[in-house]
Amino acid sequence: GQNIDQPTEMTATEGAIVQINCTYQTSGFNGLFWYQQHAGEAPTFLSYNVLDGLEEKGRFSSFLSRSKGYSYLLLKELQMKDSASYLCAVSIMNTGFQKLVFGTGTRLLVSP
């Protein structure tokens, strides 16, 4: 089966840096995506990693180690609006089609 683990909740202070970890055990790995979801809203695409290493996009960076089945999302210079759930999603290729399997999400609370 597919198993994707993330911490349930994290708290951090405005202006700080936070790292949200994701570990996975899947078959047919095709890439890893990070989404942000504010309460009651749709998930918003943040980043993807296919190869090992760090991808940087402004205040957000994502890292992948395929051999370790591990990824993290790094958020710098935290702002109050970053309070949201962060979903790690593994893209799995199966019989020619790819599908996303989501982790349970990490709820991040940013306080002043």
Add this chain to the structure above:
Amino acid sequence: DTEVTQTPKHLVMGMTNKKSLKCEQHMGHRAMYWYKQKAKKPPELMFVYSYEKLSINESVPSRFSPECPNSSLLNLHLHALQPEDSALYLCASSQVIAGGPQQETQYFGPGTRLLVL
């Protein structure tokens, strides 16, 4: 523009009603998806359409019936639902279903919050 629209925003229906959810995108994407999301849970894939053909059905009960009338539209027809079907229903689209991560990146609509009484 990465906009996916969904209507209605909210829907309340009885167990004997028939209703439909609608999803639209004008990004030229050829893959469209339906997800179900319960509170504080991740989205769960229901159906995938690729070039207007049903490619994946994740063993969804037949009371949910998807339809893709053209490359921009995706419907989900609902009939004889159960209270446990109450959830946020999300539509997403991507350029294609398989073509590398950039083309496979899924963009989500705002969802329809469904309550079955």
